[in-house]
Amino acid sequence: MPLSPPEQAPEVLAVEGLRITVNGGRTEAVRDVSFTVRAGESVGLVGESGSGKTLTCRSVLGVLPPGCAVAEGTARLGDTELTALDRRGWERLRGQRLGAVFQDPASYLNPSLTVGRQLAEPLRVRQGLSRSEARERAVQLLGAVGLHQPEEVFHRYPFELSGGMLQRVLIATAVAGDPELLVADEATTALDTVVQAEVLDLLAQLRAERGLALLLVSHDLAVVAEVCDRILVFYAGEVVEDGPTEQVLAAPAHPYTEALLRVASIGDWGRRELAVIPGRPPEAGEAPTGCRFADRCEYAAPQCRSDQPVPLRPAGEGRRTRCVRADDLALAGTGREEVTA
Amino acid sequence: MTAEQSTDALLQVEDLSVAFGRRAGRPGQQVLHGVSLQARAGEILGVIGETGSGKTTLARSVVGLSPVTGGRILVDGAEVTGLRGRALREFRRSGAVQYLFQDPLRSLDPDLTVRELIGEPLAVAAGRAGREERADRVLGALQQVGLDAALADRLPGQLSGGQRQRVAIARAVVTRPRLLLADEPVSALDASNRNHVLRLFDRLRTELDLAVVVISHDLSSLAGIADRIAVLYRGRLVEQGPTTEVLSQPLHPYTALLTASAPSVRREHDLHPAQLRAGLPRPAWTLAQPAEGCGFAARCRFAEEACRAQPSLQPRVGSREVACHHADDWRAGLTKTEPMLTR
Numbered sequence: 001m002p003l004s005p006p007e008q009a010p011e012v013l014a015v016e017g018l019r020i021t022v023n024g025g026r027t028e029a030v031r032d033v034s035f036t037v038r039a040g041e042s043v044g045l046v047g048e049s050g051s052g053k054t055l056t057c058r059s060v061l062g063v064l065p066p067g068c069a070v071a072e073g074t075a076r077l078g079d080t081e082l083t084a085l086d087r088r089g090w091e092r093l094r095g096q097r098l099g100a101v102f103q104d105p106a107s108y109l110n111p112s113l114t115v116g117r118q119l120a121e122p123l124r125v126r127q128g129l130s131r132s133e134a135r136e137r138a139v140q141l142l143g144a145v146g147l148h149q150p151e152e153v154f155h156r157y158p159f160e161l162s163g164g165m166l167q168r169v170l171i172a173t174a175v176a177g178d179p180e181l182l183v184a185d186e187a188t189t190a191l192d193t194v195v196q197a198e199v200l201d202l203l204a205q206l207r208a209e210r211g212l213a214l215l216l217v218s219h220d221l222a223v224v225a226e227v228c229d230r231i232l233v234f235y236a237g238e239v240v241e242d243g244p245t246e247q248v249l250a251a252p253a254h255p256y257t258e259a260l261l262r263v264a265s266i267g268d269w270g271r272r273e274l275a276v277i278p279g280r281p282p283e284a285g286e287a288p289t290g291c292r293f294a295d296r297c298e299y300a301a302p303q304c305r306s307d308q309p310v311p312l313r314p315a316g317e318g319r320r321t322r323c324v325r326a327d328d329l330a331l332a333g334t335g336r337e338e339v340t341a
Numbered sequence: 342m343t344a345e346q347s348t349d350a351l352l353q354v355e356d357l358s359v360a361f362g363r364r365a366g367r368p369g370q371q372v373l374h375g376v377s378l379q380a381r382a383g384e385i386l387g388v389i390g391e392t393g394s395g396k397t398t399l400a401r402s403v404v405g406l407s408p409v410t411g412g413r414i415l416v417d418g419a420e421v422t423g424l425r426g427r428a429l430r431e432f433r434r435s436g437a438v439q440y441l442f443q444d445p446l447r448s449l450d451p452d453l454t455v456r457e458l459i460g461e462p463l464a465v466a467a468g469r470a471g472r473e474e475r476a477d478r479v480l481g482a483l484q485q486v487g488l489d490a491a492l493a494d495r496l497p498g499q500l501s502g503g504q505r506q507r508v509a510i511a512r513a514v515v516t517r518p519r520l521l522l523a524d525e526p527v528s529a530l531d532a533s534n535r536n537h538v539l540r541l542f543d544r545l546r547t548e549l550d551l552a553v554v555v556i557s558h559d560l561s562s563l564a565g566i567a568d569r570i571a572v573l574y575r576g577r578l579v580e581q582g583p584t585t586e587v588l589s590q591p592l593h594p595y596t597a598l599l600t601a602s603a604p605s606v607r608r609e610h611d612l613h614p615a616q617l618r619a620g621l622p623r624p625a626w627t628l629a630q631p632a633e634g635c636g637f638a639a640r641c642r643f644a645e646e647a648c649r650a651q652p653s654l655q656p657r658v659g660s661r662e663v664a665c666h667h668a669d670d671w672r673a674g675l676t677k678t679e680p681m682l683t684r
Contacts, residue, residue, distance in 0.1 A: 048531045148621065163392070192391040193558055197602035197614045219531055222561075222604035249606055263532040265561035267605030269588035274536035274543075274565045280501060334607045 011076075012180045012213040013037040013060065018073035020055050025069060027285035030055050030237045032312065033073070037181065042207060042214035044224030044245070046260070047234030048281060056234070057185050057217045059083075061100050062090040078180060095122055099174030103186040105166035109158040115169045116142070116154030119176065126177055141172040146202055164195035168202065175206060182206070185217045200227050221264040225249055230318075233257050236282050236292040239312060243319030250333040253321035255297045258331040266334070291324065299329055350379035351417055351552040352386075352403065352520050358411035359398050359576075372398050373576045375412065377654075380552040380569075382519065385542060387567030387584065388556045389599065394573040396556045400522045403554075404440050405429055417519055434466050436516025443525040445505035449497040449512075456493040459483065459512045466516060482515040485548070486541055503534030507541065514545060521545075521553045528558060535559065539566050560603045564588055572596050575636035578654055582661030592663035594671050595637050616675055617642055635666070643671040 013036060020030035030052035037043045045053040058064050060075055062085060075082040077097060085093070094100070102108060109118055119141060120134040129137060135154070142150035145168040158166060167187065174182055184203065188196040204227065206212050218224050224231050225245060232242040233256060241254035252258045262275040279296040282288055291297070291304040303324055304310075315321040323329070357376045363369030373395045380386040388396050401407045403414055405424060413422045416438055424432055432438075442448040449458055459479045463470050470478065483490055486507040497505055506526060513521055523542065527535040539555075543566040546553050557563045563570075564584050571581040572593065580593040591597040594617060601612040619642045626649055627639040635652050638644035647666045654664040665671070 048533075193560070193604075194391065194598055194602045194614070196604070198618070200604075201615070220604065221532070222606050225606045226604045260532070261606060263536050264606045265532075265559060265604060266607050267561055267603060268607075269561070269564045269600070270585050272565045274540050274562055276537045276540070277533040280503075 009039040009041065011036045012039050012041075012078065013215065014074075014076045015056070015060065016074045016076075018056065018059065018075060019071045020052070020059055020064070020068060021071045022055075022068045022284065024067050025071065028071075028237065028287060029068070029284055032309070033232075033239055034312075035232055035239070035242060037213045037215055039180070039213055040207060040211045041230070042203075042216060042228045044228030044231040045215070045217045045234060046221050046224045046231055047219070049219060050236075050281060050284060051234035052237040053217050053232075053234040054185060057183055057215060060181075060215065061094070061098065061183055095126060095173075095179075096177040097180050098183070099177065099179035099181070100183040100185065101167065101170050101174050101187040103189050105163060105170045106158055108170055109166065111158050114155050114157055115161065115166075116156075119154075119169065119173055122173070123176055137176075138172075141176055142169070145169070145172045145175075145206075146198070147172075162195075164191055164199065167191065167195075167199055171199070171202065171206070175210065175212070178210065179212070181213045181215060183215045183217075186219070187216075188223060189218065189220070196223070203227065221260050222267075225264075233260065237284070237287070238292060238309075238322060239320075240293065240322045241315075241320065243315070247316075247319060252331045252333055253315040253319060253326045254293075254323045255299050255329065255331060256293045258333075259296075261332075261334060291322070299325055301325060349381060350415075351382045352380040352554065353415040354378050354399070354403070354412070355414070356412035357399070357402060357409065357414065359395070359402055359407045360410045361408060363408065363410060369410075371410075371576065373402070373407075376573070376576075376578050377412075378571050378578065378581060380520070380554055382550045382552050383546055384569070385546055385553045385555060385567045387563045387570045388554060388573065389558065389560060389563070389570060390573035391558075393575070395576040396573055397524055398576075399573070400440070400524050400554060400556060403520070403522055404433065404438055436462055436466055437518055438520045438522065439513035439516065439518040441509055441513050441521065441523040441526050444529055445502070445509040446497060449505060449509060451497055454494050454496060455483070455488075455500075455508050458497070458508060459515050462512060462516045478515055479511075482511040485514060485545070486511045501534075502530055503537055506530060506534070506538050510538070510541060510545075514549060514551075517549065518551065521551055523553065523555045525556055525558070527562070532562075535562055536565075539563070542566060560588060560600060561605065572599070575632075577636055577664065578662070579637065579665065580661070580663045582657070582659065586659055586661060592657065592661065592668040593637075593665045594641050594643055594667070597671075598640075612675070619644070635664075637665075643667050643674050 016034050018033040022029045033056055047053045059070050070083050116138050120138040123129050123134040123137055139150045139154050142153050147153045147168050188199050207214055216227055228245050231245050231248055232239050235256050241257045259277045277296060290306045291310050294300040294304040310322050310324055312320045312322045315326055355377050357373055359373040360369040360371040390396050398407050402409055409422050413420055421432060456479055459482050460475050463475045480490055488507050527538050539562055542553050545551055567584045570584045570587045572579050574595050580596050588600050591600060598617040601614040601617055619640050623639055627644060634649040638648045652664045652666050654662045656662055
């Protein structure tokens with residue numbers, strides 16, 4: 001269950017008017033993305049592949065793929081402007097103020113070094129710890145991410161550990177420098193259901209213990225729903241809706257969110273007609289004018305197909321939508337009831 | 342083996358054991374231990390379990406791709422275990438059993454058009470169909486999976502992920518199979534395409550009177566179409582029965598942990614995974630190598646001394662089966678909802 005951050009906690013990350021181009025600047029892949037993440041808050045970016053959620057998160061980490069660039073907009077981590085950083089600037093940030101975990105943990109570790117050594121080395125380099133201090137701290141971290149017998153695990157090679165254990169090791173690496181923001185890009189996608197739930201609980205626990213801000217990227221609305229205080233729904237390179245998770249799920253303000261909810265896992269174990277979203281998203285660079293979802297939207301009306309991009313506009317307290325008809329529509333939510341634990 | 346085991350089962354797996362790397366004098370690595378299950382024509386059987394539980398090995402055994410060391414497999418009443426050489430080739434080419442892989446991009450030849458890909462199984466089933474009949478059946482198969490005939494001349498690389506998986510299904514159904522084995526067919530797809538493909542299975546099993554075995558880790562969408570669910574853990578069948586009953590009232594603590602762990606946009610599971618995770622420290626015997634007793638004991642909150650004996654699969658009311666010494670009383674040992682942050 002999402003934990004609520006203290007009201008008006010300081011902003012850790014502020015992204016404003018972000019525009020990302022691919023193909024060496026020829027194609028626009030992401031436009032007009034603005035959001036903030038406050039201390040202790042968890043924000044989820046959700047959308048289909050190609051919707052721009054991963055590019056957005058990669059730009060925050062300064063690891064955009066070749067040919068991709070931030071063309072407009074700003075991204076601030078605390079008081080540091082990220083889009084202006086050079087390589088050395090990024091080096092100072094990553095692993096210190098900014099931690100990240102990705103989908104395939106095994107490919108981020110050196111197979112020929114023990115995980116303990118890989119965890120301890122940055123501690124020595126970054127924090128100037130001695131060999132034995134770094135070792136002690138590494139074992140402590142391995143324990144803190146829920147690995148049993150951390151002294152044992154310290155001496156293991158990556159191939160000796162399961163995917164879930166490796167992801168815990170990487171989370172330990174990511175939080176070793178006590179970052180302000182942890183970015184998790186499809187971090188649980190490759191894990192088994194049971195392990196995924198454990199890792200999501202671990203992220204929640206780290207947030208509570210360390211006041212960590214979390215930016216979680218997932219194609220799975222159900223995962224985001226379980227973990228995040230607020231969600232941003234991406235479609236075809238734009239944010240189409242954002243707001244507090246509970247409210248967005250209970251009463252979506254954009255037809256695409258409604259459609260995503262219909263096809264998402266609902267924790268129902270009965271036989272039923274599985275819903276689908278007709279059509280497919282526009283290809284990168286197609287950038288239809290007007291509402292980009294209009295062709296797949298059952299509520300599309302003539303005013304949705306204007307020749308101007310649809311602006312993101314307020315839709316109630318802390319919520320925004322990019323649907324021009326949002327006020328006329330009564331979109332169906334989950335009927336989700338708050339469980340009081 | 343169940344009492345209601347019947348001959349009308351299209352797929353019948355009896356006491357199947359599989360071991361890899363077994364040679365004279367070496368026992369090898371046993372990955373399936375005496376698994377028995379069946380699927381009838383027109384029925385969808387869902388197989389769930391974590392990585393390494395033997396789901397894929399089970400499916401591959403049916404098409405002769407796993408080293409079976411015990412038990413037997415019958416398809417449409419005929420034993421297929423032990424088929425060798427010409428007999429195995431004929432069984433495979435007949436197209437009565439089709440196997441669908443997770444990643445269509447890697448299982449479809451990138452240099453063949455959709456038309457060639459779907460026609461290939463017909464051409465291989467030598468003498469079965471003339472050129473014209475083949476062309477007709479390719480178009481029929483495309484229609485069956487809801488793909489536009491205009492896509493017939495595209496290459497796999499020019500299709501979306503969902504379309505590619507539907508091409509793979511068209512390729513599977515074009516031989517008019519009796520049994521379709523789908524190994525994680527939707528895990529590479531987004532939610533909408535996942536539902537699209539699962540709905541397709543649901544339609545095809547009726548239209549073609551097909552038995553379908555679907556391996557998937559998305560429990561909620563699988564529950565939408567599967568009639569029965571079999572749960573594997575470490576190479577053993579730990580529970581099986583009608584889908585809704587198994588998933589909403591699990592008898593095995595592992596099934597309960599799985600359903601409680603499944604993410605949902607509506608949190609209304611009656612159990613939280615933290616209530617089912619094993620406490621620490623574990624009893625020493627559960628960590629012994631080689632493992633003794635119940636394979637789930639090391640992770641089971643309810644494991645105790647009796648679990649040192651391997652539990653056998655026992656029949657229950659409602660054509661359910663479970664292999665757990667505490668199937669009837671583990672729920673009584675549940676503590677109230679725990680705060681989510683306890684480990």
